[in-house]
């Protein structure tokens with residue numbers, strides 16, 4: 001059977017596709033920053049906690065307070081790219097979400113205990129103290145599980161040929177396990193999170209240093225060390241990831257197409273600078289280099305998705321039925337929403353100061 005027959009007819013879109021593409025990239029970038037801060041700092045914190053003798057005070061009190069925030073932001077900034085993804089690729093992402101529906105819907109049930117775990121870790125005192133480390137470990141494992149389900153869906157959506165499995169397995173339990181890129185792509189995201197988490201810790205410590213908090217300088221160095229080592233490992237996962245993609249996709253980035261190759265080379269260059277500045281313990285240049293690398297890699301990832309789907313579909317093929325008011329309304333609420341979030345964070349920071357002795 002021709003897999004193209006399984007692809008539903010796309011809906012019309014209310015504005016030219018470039019708008020949705022722009023917002024997809026932008027909001028996914030923000031999602032990824034928080035996702036990295038969340039998983040990476042939870043992983044590093046767990047390692048530090050496990051190294052701390054049982055009766056010593058917690059190694060990461062400051063981080064414990066931040067973890068629930070990072071989860072809230074990662075989840076909420078996931079919703080926006082999901083909307084834009086559905087506008088552009090709805091006929092692919094809806095199909096793959098249904099094929100793995102049992103797992104996909106379970107994400108909501110998984111995220112709730114992950115959140116609880118972070119709160120137990122944050123607030124665990126008195127009788128709860130013995131549960132703090134296990135709660136953090138469970139929370140981390142659950143967050144990583146969600147990441148795994150996302151990688152499954154994002155790869156299944158771009159492989160309509162794999163959808164034929166539905167006829168043998170129609171109960172919503174299909175995962176994309178036979179895709180050679182799956183595991184290495186997942187590792188690529190998880191290792192990136194450790195790097196991003198290390199940098200997040202270094203940035204937090206920088207602000208502590210400005211307040212004169214003891215030990216902050218050592219924490220900046222330690223965060224940058226995590227960042228640098230994990231980024232080197234990240235290069236080690238990126239190369240096999242690229243080459244496990246089908247030839248017609250990966251070749252575009254290694255000389256097959258000028259724009260693709262230029263973008264990928266630029267990402268390699270900024271990665272080099274990120275490692276260089278990380279090793280030199282230069283916090284802000286490292287942060288800029290990482291930000292650029294993430295942005296370029298998101299663009300590379302998007303071009304790879306377009307190359308996967310090229311035999312079936314191009315976003316430019318979508319029919320535009322102009323109706324700009326919903327987009328303007330979205331922009332208005334985005335601006336108001338970001339303003340409210342900044343205000344809320346300020347309130348939360350001030351509340352923290354009042355409680356502190």
Ligand code: HEM
Pocket residue numbers: 024028031035039074075076077078079080081082083085111142143144146147148150151152154155185189
């Ligand atoms: C613990 C929570 C989460 C983790 C660890 C996580 C992790 C990830 C990872 C690793 C990817 C990349 C997958 C790939 O490209 O193969 C991803 C993509 C994505 N995530 Fe999340 N995610 C989480 C929560 C959410 C939530 C709750 C939403 C939406 C409500 C969301 C929306 C998205 C979207 C839309 C993409 C794909 C964007 C695109 O393909 O352009 N995420 N996430």
